Amino acid sequence: MRALARRIGVSPGAPFRHFQSRTALLTAVAEEAQDRLMEAVKQTLKLASEDDPLNKFRAIGEGFLRWAFANPTHFQVISTRAVIDYDSPGLRQRNNELQQTMMHLMQSAADQGYLRPGDVAQYVLGARALAYGLARMRIDGQFDTWGVDAEQALCESMKVLDQFIKTIRA
Template structure:
């Protein structure tokens, strides 16, 4: 179940409910999952190790076996979210049959906004550098570097083939990341109803169209690239 679906389910069933007794599984993961539930429902401020333990059905001291404090637990939520994002991107690239680097860039962008739609809590936590010590986490740095390097590699391949209408590849990489991040932020913060996009399906389609149009504008042949991107959805 995605976070968004879980939030709807919790809303119908009532919040603050305990998951049930924990039975000798992965305690660390159970605590992280419980923390995601609390943050989804009530925000980071309401999340404590004690509440995460209660949700997971374990003793109040159990989380301290893995997390010295709240900040470390929130960081673990961020690491989980980034790992999910990277897996989604790797899977989508593996499924993409096109060798056009701009089409593959669009695939990465699609994966990003669709991940944010499915995992809004992870998106919020990852996006707030005041909540987490991002640069102290090797998993976060490694996954973020993988995303950035793949984007840069695809831009370089497009440039080598004479496909790009832009010259500054680093700037194009930054702009591409900002475009995807900004659309995801608008979604998670609830801005799309202002544009008559009141549900996930319409907002999701609008984000994909916006990303496709942006990637196409990087090309010397925007119409051709846009056509190929849409053919590989």
């Protein structure tokens, strides 16, 4: 907190005049970061083909990855539940909205025959875990140990996402 206060040019106690605790402050940061993430996903969704729900589903993963790679510190905050109140109404509502959109798109893909037979919820969970894991690998600096140049990590991550979509596409 002292470092943060120093960075923004206020006294060490100033943030606590607005936030009751470090957790409350980081939760507010996470809510703002999640708003930006949701906007990035919405922008990517706008570019996806309207007639194929699986392409729209993939667009969510693309938006998520592009945002997480461009905003590693904010991704770190929203993905580290130990430092935020994840059950805050704002964070929970945003997460539920994204999860419901993913479930709806995947169910639509199944209903329209775009998806191999299987458990729709497991496909959604797998895609979420894949995108989250790739973003964590970026933050944790793990791509080098897997032979992926840091400059190519986003491109390679998109290829992995595309491969996942290919494996579930009917």
